[in-house]
Amino acid sequence: MAQGRGWEGAVLKLMRAKDFTLTVTGAEDVTPHYRRLHLTDGGLLAATGVHPTMWVRLWFADAGKPHQRAYTLVDPDPAAGTFRLEFALHAGAASDWARTAKPGDTIEATVQGTGFEQPAPAPSHVLAVGGPASLPAINSLLGALGSAPATVWFEGGADDLPLRVDPVRHEVRRVPRREAGAALVDRVKAELPDLLTATPHPYVWIACDTRTTRTLSAHVRRDLGVPKERTHALGYWRAG
Ligand SMILES: Cc1cc2nc3c(=O)[nH]c(=O)nc-3n(C[C@H](O)[C@H](O)[C@H](O)COP(=O)(O)OP(=O)(O)OC[C@H]3O[C@@H](n4cnc5c(N)ncnc54)[C@H](O)[C@@H]3O)c2cc1C
Structure with missing residues (x-):
């Protein structure tokens, strides 16, 4: 399966990655720039289990070449073998595929690299920074961290994106x-310190473009002294 995918695919294969074929069963345009697909999982959830913010590597074709991009599982249901994927649409092969995906279409998925560590002690306040690409992960994170209050700095996107927030x-x-x-960096730098000092067990979660993520995570760890185990930072997309 890794054949034809170049070194990235070969490395994943060596690392005993798990490969599955997903099949589209439905599609919804949530907004003109945000599309949700419904899929059957080809046995993925039963084989790998499920955890919060879980993501898969999807294999698209870009001018005939393999093009691997990460997407987050939305409402995974292991018993039914289904989940949804939500695509923030922009230029790009993954977005292009999602724009026209229809029932019966298939896509290959590899499960490798995803994970989640439940912060202990449980967060007294979740401080999350993201945008449309990390919206599904933010929803999953907030769902997994139960009753903790959260502040979410959300960059860009339309007002009617499907953030699952409890206004209370x-x-x-x-x-x-x-x-x-x-x-975004300026705003978070200005507002985060007061929120950090006002709560005993903060948890900071950052998933923006790679450069912004790096800048903010360095600031949070080095300048604000938040311990590594109380932060999670992963670049979700690379700005062109
Ligand atoms: C763990 C993880 C989980 C992710 N989950 C999701 C998810 O559930 N839903 C989702 O929509 N995305 C998600 N992403 C982000 C997604 O993988 C990237 O946006 C990816 O680059 C899209 O690929 P593409 O082929 O469409 O565009 P690319 O070929 O990567 O890029 C094409 C052009 O689009 C620009 N671009 C790429 N991504 C974005 C963006 N998000 N916003 C604006 N411009 C962009 C690039 O700068 C470039 O100019 C996730 C990323 C990670 C690391």
Whole structure:
């Protein structure tokens, strides 16, 4: 299966990655730039189990070449063998595939690298930074961390994106995407310190474009002194 996917595929194969064929069963345009697909899992969930913020590597074709991109499972149901995938649409082979995907279409998925560590002690306040690409993961994270209050800095995207927030416990602070993420960095740097000091067991979760993620995670760890085990930072996309 790794054949034809170049070294990336070969390395994954050597690492005993698990490969599955997903089949599209339905599609919804949630907004003009955000599309949800319904899929059957080809045995994936039964074989690998499920954890919060779980993601898979999907194999798209880009001008005939293999093109691997990560997507987050939405509402995985191991008993039914189904989940959804939500695509923030922009230029790109993954987005292009999602735009036209229809029932009966298939896509290969590899499970490798995904994981989740439940923070202990449980967070007294979740401080999350992301945007449309990490929206499914933010929803999953907030669902997994139970009753903790959360502040979410959400960069870009339309107001009617399907964030699953509880208005009593969760506050969403919307930030326009400007200057390649600099507006988000400034806003988080200005607002995070007070929230960190106001709570005993904060947990900081960051999933923006790679550069913004690196800048913010370095700030949180080095400048604000948040221990590594109380932070999670992963770049979700690379700005062009
Ligand atoms: C663990 C993980 C989970 C993820 N889960 C999801 C998910 O559930 N839903 C989702 O939509 N994305 C998710 N992403 C992000 C997704 O993998 C990337 O956005 C990916 O680059 C999309 O591939 P593409 O082929 O469409 O575009 P690419 O070929 O990678 O890029 C094409 C162009 O689009 C730009 N671009 C890429 N991504 C974005 C973006 N998000 N916003 C604006 N411009 C962009 C690039 O800068 C480039 O100019 C996840 C990423 C990670 C690491």
